[in-house]
Amino acid sequence: MPKKYNIPTKTSPPRFTPIGKSTILDWEGGCLRCFKCVKRQCIYDVYNERTFDVRQMTDTIDSLCKNCLRCVQSCPGQVITKVANAEYKRMGNSYWTPDIIRGQWFQAETGRIPVSGAGYGGPFSGPGFDDMWTDMSEIVRPTRDGIHGREYINTVVDLGRSFPCLRFDAAGHVVGDAPKKIEIPIPIILKDLPLGSLSESVFLAMAEAAQAMDTFMIAPVKEWKPYLEPYKTHLIPLLTEAEIDTHGELIRGVRIIEIQLSDVTEARFSRIRAAYPDVLIMVRVRLGERSGEEALALTRAGADILHLCADRDGNVESGNGTRFVKDVVRSVHKDLVEAGCRNEITLFASGGIAMAEHVAKGIIVGADAVAVDIPLLLALECRLCFRCEAGRSCPVEVENIHPEWGKNRILNLIAAWRNQLIEVLGAMGIREIRRLRGEVGRAMFFDDLERETFGKLFGKRTKRESVGN
Template identity: 40%
Template structure:
């Protein structure tokens, strides 16, 4: 077999998946018809028509807002990019304003800017590239108060994402002993590795009760299979929808022992809470499967659970990234990671996390503060044009409305596109750091910069700082 036949470079197959429901345009464009008519008459008198018709009809927009059959008398706001040239040229009768209906998409955490970004990413899998500089607040709480490092000169990925060396985004889930012991016959003694690899450090997590739409879930499951990752779903949903395959991760809760018989061929099973009896039953029914545990607090009990055999933990925050104690997920991950480091068993566990990670940059940041992989939830809703019904923080009570024309195939492609866009952006960030495999990002705090630290160092000694 030739190298060409065996070599496989991971690739996510994107293709355009245009919106199936019209979302409100970003801007409202209002043109005063009287003002426009007066201006037209004035210009006709000034330039004449005939061969100067082109001059009279020349419009202050290159995007087609005024290029409909009757021009500015019926503007097309969906074409507006907010350049404001029209209002600069005709300030007395043209107005461009942000569309409140667009700004209501999402909620207070998943802002409409996040929604806008995901709508670009899930459209065709491209990385949003724009001109001008950064437009937002300087820093802020949570993810916004963190920057990632870059390398000026010395870097292993010489050409970044465009070059000859690929950057691996593989994530390992499970457990590998630090070293193997062999008997005199070369047989492995003691523990053997038990892990699985996914090609990108992103899983899908639709295990929360808030996710109820069957078409959406089927689409997300299909997307998980196609990109080669995993999707966590309640066992009842899996059974109800007849979902099968190695990409499915059933979520089991206390008392679900009776449902174990129907579970075959699962590589990973998740427990919603620690239950020794259920865990023992899983070990008996699915001896080779990895078992993960959803947690939202750090306690010494975790080391005992590791000793009991659990090596995968999934930190679960609210959709706004808060745990029951009110901590933000970034801080929670750091605490969790540090806990296992200090316990001397970080290498023996895999840390996953979900909730509050809603933008491509949150993935590398979450890895830098200690996760091995991120389990995505609400971004998948937005990718398929799901709308938030009010504030959607609770994993139980949040309500989402999906497009009426939603199909599983379309939803799958949108989610595949999103995964591709986020992976490519992970490559960008990793390449900038000179990192050749994203596994190396895990807990690499030296490549993270926090606003609190930077500001303290820079503004130390300035009157009023620290008061």
């Protein structure tokens, strides 16, 4: 039996006390001095383990507490209260919510899938990826062979072009060289970070993690320093068109390059391919109004991989207002299918990929794989305070991480994501991630349901009216 792919995990505690969701107010006044105080009955032993973090001038109780409220409810003097932590609420933005941030911290520390407890208390639909539901109809029997048991669920994806069809010469031989392909064991690559307090240790942590997972990391060529040389077979240099001519030696040492092409012609691709025949050419497409046409032109011109990029919150500006990355990727995929060339090219999607379920949803709408950025920063303890964007100091000193610690945190996060992906595939009855691509028939889209079902009866309701009703 072939060896099972496995991402090694190692518990990697945070360097700073994490910001807790709520804070405990514990008044001494009114205390009845009970013989058996409720604090001693905390099953997580939080009151004994709490310390005072002098570096951050904070009580560690808020990050240790599991919010079971037992002490609050049981105290006969009612002197213990829990209130929402204002600092927690300030993290991130409307897309990268504090709960998403906290979820990624947990996974990066433990390598485990977060379990939320008894039932789901949130709304059934929302903006972005939350208006898409996956078909989990096979969830009743996934343990037949165990999702993580004997039966393999394959998460390998192929990068590169495919023949549109096979052509044979008179002697029956296939015409032309087989296109070059690279396999990666997970449908995830590490993208250059759009913000962050970055340093050599951050880049090293990412490069080491990419190599350990046998996937790739995109590195802007200006960040390409000698310390990255040992990892170059797992790095994708991001170049402008002008930099292609000045970085020949670098390009010859890697397996994939990513280019930001302003004007794409078949002749241009042919020249690059002739100069670097062993290198796959990925093109970064900033998603917008004309994404479908651009993707088609690039596919016909000879690109091997297209990287469809939305902004960091998954938004795409188009003439009709803002669209979300999953909707734009879905329409690009559909355009390529209708033009009969979807199978010729590999599509990556990036922007707004914040959780494991977004990987599955991105693939269902038509991407082969995704490129992840901000979650990597969250793995390194980032609080998404955006201070670094204003040139201010980082509260968790991301730039000072130890590369080994950073690598382990990233491995933990992606291992937890991959396990969730396997759970989703198992629950959908799919044992091969390549089969998930474009399987929109295995998902439901809130807008489509509204239009097709209730639209006929009541006219189209807005998403806001419908959510939670």
